[in-house]
Amino acid sequence: NKHTYIYIYNLGHCQPIFQELQSHPTYVPTADDYQHFGYQSQGPQYRTQGNPRAFDCPSIQITSIAPNNHVELGSSHEALAVGGAEGGYPEASWSRGQLYLPLDACYRDTALCPSPCSSLSSRSWISDLSSCESFSNVCDDVEGELRDAARLALGSPLGSPVGSPGCGGGAFGVELWQQKYQHPSAFSPALSPHQSPRQSPRQSPCHSPRASVTEESWLNRRPTSRPSSRPTSPCGKRRHSSADPYARSPSPHHSPSPTPGASPRGSVTDDTWVGSPAGALGSLLMSGYQELDVPSKTRRTSGSQLGLLAGQGDPGLEPFQDSPAEEGREQDGLAELFLQVPSHFSWNKPKPGNPPLFSISSPPPLDWPLPSQFDQCELKLEVQPRSYHRAHYETEGSRGSIKAATSGHPIIKLTGYSEQPVSLLLFIGTSDDRYLRPHSFYQVHRVTGKMVTTSCQEKIMGGTKVLEVPLLPENDMSASIDCAGILKLRNADIELKKGETDIGRKNTRVRVVFRVAVPQPDGRMLWLQTTSVPVECSQRSGQELPQVESFSPASCSVDGGEELLLTGSNISTQSRVVFTEKGPDGRVLWETDARLVPEKSSGSSIVVEVPPYNRKTSDLVQVQFYVSNGKRKRSLTHNFTYLPAVRRHLPAAAVPADGVKQEPWDTDHIPLNPPGFCPTSHDRVLGPDLLFYDSCDIPVHCGPPPHNAPRLHHPPPSLMFPHASSVPSAVPHQTLIPLQTSTLPPQVATLPVQASSVPLQTSSGGPQREPSPSSRRAFVPAADPQKDSPLSGPGETLNIKQEPEESQPNLGSLGLREITLDDGRKLCSLSRCRIRSSESQAKGKHP
DNA sequence: CCACTGGAACGAGTA
DNA sequence: TGTACTCGTTCCAGT
Numbered sequence: 059n060k061h062t063y064i065y066i067y068n069l070g071h072c073q074p075i076f077q078e079l080q081s082h083p084t085y086v087p088t089a090d091d092y093q094h095f096g097y098q099s100q101g102p103q104y105r106t107q108g109n110p111r112a113f114d115c116p117s118i119q120i121t122s123i124a125p126n127n128h129v130e131l132g133s134s135h136e137a138l139a140v141g142g143a144e145g146g147y148p149e150a151s152w153s154r155g156q157l158y159l160p161l162d163a164c165y166r167d168t169a170l171c172p173s174p175c176s177s178l179s180s181r182s183w184i185s186d187l188s189s190c191e192s193f194s195n196v197c198d199d200v201e202g203e204l205r206d207a208a209r210l211a212l213g214s215p216l217g218s219p220v221g222s223p224g225c226g227g228g229a230f231g232v233e234l235w236q237q238k239y240q241h242p243s244a245f246s247p248a249l250s251p252h253q254s255p256r257q258s259p260r261q262s263p264c265h266s267p268r269a270s271v272t273e274e275s276w277l278n279r280r281p282t283s284r285p286s287s288r289p290t291s292p293c294g295k296r297r298h299s300s301a302d303p304y305a306r307s308p309s310p311h312h313s314p315s316p317t318p319g320a321s322p323r324g325s326v327t328d329d330t331w332v333g334s335p336a337g338a339l340g341s342l343l344m345s346g347y348q349e350l351d352v353p354s355k356t357r358r359t360s361g362s363q364l365g366l367l368a369g370q371g372d373p374g375l376e377p378f379q380d381s382p383a384e385e386g387r388e389q390d391g392l393a394e395l396f397l398q399v400p401s402h403f404s405w406n407k408p409k410p411g412n413p414p415l416f417s418i419s420s421p422p423p424l425d426w427p428l429p430s431q432f433d434q435c436e437l438k439l440e441v442q443p444r445s446y447h448r449a450h451y452e453t454e455g456s457r458g459s460i461k462a463a464t465s466g467h468p469i470i471k472l473t474g475y476s477e478q479p480v481s482l483l484l485f486i487g488t489s490d491d492r493y494l495r496p497h498s499f500y501q502v503h504r505v506t507g508k509m510v511t512t513s514c515q516e517k518i519m520g521g522t523k524v525l526e527v528p529l530l531p532e533n534d535m536s537a538s539i540d541c542a543g544i545l546k547l548r549n550a551d552i553e554l555k556k557g558e559t560d561i562g563r564k565n566t567r568v569r570v571v572f573r574v575a576v577p578q579p580d581g582r583m584l585w586l587q588t589t590s591v592p593v594e595c596s597q598r599s600g601q602e603l604p605q606v607e608s609f610s611p612a613s614c615s616v617d618g619g620e621e622l623l624l625t626g627s628n629i630s631t632q633s634r635v636v637f638t639e640k641g642p643d644g645r646v647l648w649e650t651d652a653r654l655v656p657e658k659s660s661g662s663s664i665v666v667e668v669p670p671y672n673r674k675t676s677d678l679v680q681v682q683f684y685v686s687n688g689k690r691k692r693s694l695t696h697n698f699t700y701l702p703a704v705r706r707h708l709p710a711a712a713v714p715a716d717g718v719k720q721e722p723w724d725t726d727h728i729p730l731n732p733p734g735f736c737p738t739s740h741d742r743v744l745g746p747d748l749l750f751y752d753s754c755d756i757p758v759h760c761g762p763p764p765h766n767a768p769r770l771h772h773p774p775p776s777l778m779f780p781h782a783s784s785v786p787s788a789v790p791h792q793t794l795i796p797l798q799t800s801t802l803p804p805q806v807a808t809l810p811v812q813a814s815s816v817p818l819q820t821s822s823g824g825p826q827r828e829p830s831p832s833s834r835r836a837f838v839p840a841a842d843p844q845k846d847s848p849l850s851g852p853g854e855t856l857n858i859k860q861e862p863e864e865s866q867p868n869l870g871s872l873g874l875r876e877i878t879l880d881d882g883r884k885l886c887s888l889s890r891c892r893i894r895s896s897e898s899q900a901k902g903k904h905p
Numbered sequence: 906c907c908a909c910t911g912g913a914a915c916g917a918g919t920a
Numbered sequence: 921t922g923t924a925c926t927c928g929t930t931c932c933a934g935t
Contacts, residue, residue: 448910453930458909507908549928563918563927597912598927910935919926 618670
């Protein structure tokens with residue numbers, strides 16, 4: 059019954075906020091306020107000067123507010139949603155000296171949430187006490203580091219130790235405020251877009267390591283030591299490191315990596331790629347990057363670096379440029395004391411709908427969201443990599459290049475542009491449920507050999523190894539990626555890096571990220587990006603864990619009996635297929651094995667008989683199934699829908715199996731989870747108490763009454779996205795699933811109707827209709843459970859890898875969208891899907 | 906000889 | 921506290 063708020067005090071960054079506060083008619087600052095906001099003494103004479111007091115150490119306190127003294131989060135949120143942009147302060151009794159931060163939807167962004175509960179949970183961590191406890195633990199954990207950082211930054215009131223989760227969050231809050239109230243100039247140049255691109259989420263204090271990890275969740279317990287530090291690496295065994303003071307340096311003998319430095323991430327190669335036709339362009343593309351071989355969290359942006367960053371005449375982000383570059387110069391003195399701020403805290407984000415244009419000298423950082431398509435241009439991964447590629451260690455030889463699922467290698471193609479060679483960038487990105495960013499524990503590795511036909515060049519961009527591959531007009535602007543392997547860095551090495559927040563254990567899935575810069579007539583570059591399906595990189599997981607790649611059908615009658623065909627890796631006739639249903643509290647309500655049909659099972663595909671559901675129901679029931687090869691060797695769970703008496707088949711996977719979070723960008727699409735924006739969980743959760751509209755907008759009740767049903771609330775699109783018209787999810791009668799062909803695995807791309815749209819029958823009492831064979835038998839790629847399980851209760855955790863986990867019903871998988879109406883009712887709308895497959899259109903299979 | 910591949914031993918941590 | 925298990929890492933043998 060309590061709510062919490064973040065109480066920022068003694069933070070020089072808050073002065074602009076303070077000034078804003080003062081402009082509010084209902085706000086009367088007190089002496090304490092002046093002190094809290096870092097003014098030497100009280101009085102309005104300090105207001106305009108913004109003369110902050112040097113502070114000991116900025117902090118954030120989490121405080122519980124008694125029920126009679128709190129702002130109801132929901133209402134404040136709504137207030138913000140309605141009038142937040144105008145600064146809607148909730149009517150509440152705040153003690154003086156407390157700073158009220160409006161509950162901008164962005165504070166719920168899992169990617170920005172400093173709390174460990176920034177797991178995939180769509181619940182607001184703000185309202186969860188246990189979360190706050192965890193958060194305070196984080197604060198404890200980072201206290202030392204914070205002190206370190208403060209030591210560096212001390213003397214500068216603006217030297218925010220961004221390494222601290224708390225302070226990072228605070229800084230972000232300030233940034234939001236800045237954005238909202240348009241005082242960009244009052245903010246630090248460290249938030250300039252010209253910063254080094256290597257402000258990866260790892261440096262972000264707001265990315266709790268645990269947010270990406272496993273069932274070993276620390277949500278349930280108080281960590282007693284640095285939790286991410288789990289040196290399982292048998293350091294004593296390292297042949298190459300025993301007596302070497304540069305113990306981290308892989309010996310040249312062992313390392314196939316051309317990287318001369320210590321960690322592959324830790325140094326710069328000074329290679330230049332002159333042989334390639336796209337080399338010049340490539341070098342240009344690289345010119346905006348630089349490597350700082352300093353632990354990221356403690357990096358001070360040196361004067362020269364800042365000079366580069368702030369002094370670049372061409373900001374490169376013209377369309378998005380909010381803050382004048384002079385700002386950086388003006389504050390050079392102060393800036394010297396700045397710590398870098400992760401790029402997610404930069405306010406100059408490309409806004410959805412805006413073209414991702416950048417100047418040639420300022421390519422976007424690797425963790426920036428980019429579309430795969432804009433106008434005519436599209437970057438498309440025509441052949442996806444295999445879902446398993448064993449990465450090699452530095453102590454091993456190469457394990458070869460990434461293979462395609464069938465044969466050969468992944469093929470990437472740029473369509474809509476073929477005037478001149480362009481340079482394709484390739485790096486290894488994360489595959490968790492958060493936004494895409496370079497993976498801390500895996501790096502791309504250039505594979506050489508006589509079988510390698512594609513020329514490529516290895517580069518370092520802000521600590522991330524990147525392969526540069528030319529796309530040539532004579533090759534139809536496509537390339538077979540046969541030169542890219544994956545290098546595994548030792549967890550201990552990475553985790554011990556100051557500033558690293560991710561942990562490596564069980565964080566073994568990656569995505570291959572492709573980027574390209576397309577020259578525009580005005581001299582700028584249009585940046586596009588696409589990603590592969592997730593690729594499992596650990597030997598064990600790849601060998602042991604079953605992986606369902608596709609299954610069909612995705613639904614059947616509650617009577618069961620239909621045959622379910624499963625294909626994937628590590629699936630055999632020895633495997634069990636278990637259907638399960640779990641309650642809102644995570645308890646297993648029902649679990650039963652599906653009977654194997656041995657005569658139809660072979661190799662990597664098996665056929666089982668769908669077991670009957672345990673009770674009759676007039677509603678859709680979404681359950682899960684997984685494949686088990688034994689204890690703790692279970693596949694991810696996949697959604698399966700039991701249909702009531704009326705037999706009707708639903709699309710099982712409206713999202714691709716890969717779970718790729720590539721942000722769509724065209725006018726019909728909005729970024730789902732770019733850093734700095736809140737996740738719009740609209741395609742994720744199917745609460746048990748949902749209404750949905752079918753394509754005819756006839757409401758159909760779906761599921762039992764709510765029982766701790768997750769509540770999602772979507773702010774008006776106009777607030778969250780500048781282009782309201784491009785936000786289909788908030789419009790009940792017209793929703794689009796942001797399918798993105800470029801990220802779909804082949805079977806999805808060619809999938810006819812199934813994954814696109816099959817309208818529900820509008821009435822459960824209507825005439826029974828057998829589904830068409832095509833829709834029933836269409837093969838469905840398995841949706842990625844990482845997408846499927848966005849909800850994590852207080853005791854639930856987020857899994858990176860295949861572990862039995864509680865997949866919640868998935869709206870997206872049903873092609874449904876949840877919408878919360880103003881009166882609190884929840885609706886779910888059946889998405890009207892775009893038909894991507896020309897084949898299906900040609901065959902007229904789409905109703 | 907080199908790049909690659911598959912398997913497994915080893916040891917620390919966890920259940 | 922002991923044991924089985926998990927997982928990351930290293931090593932080896934073979935193609």
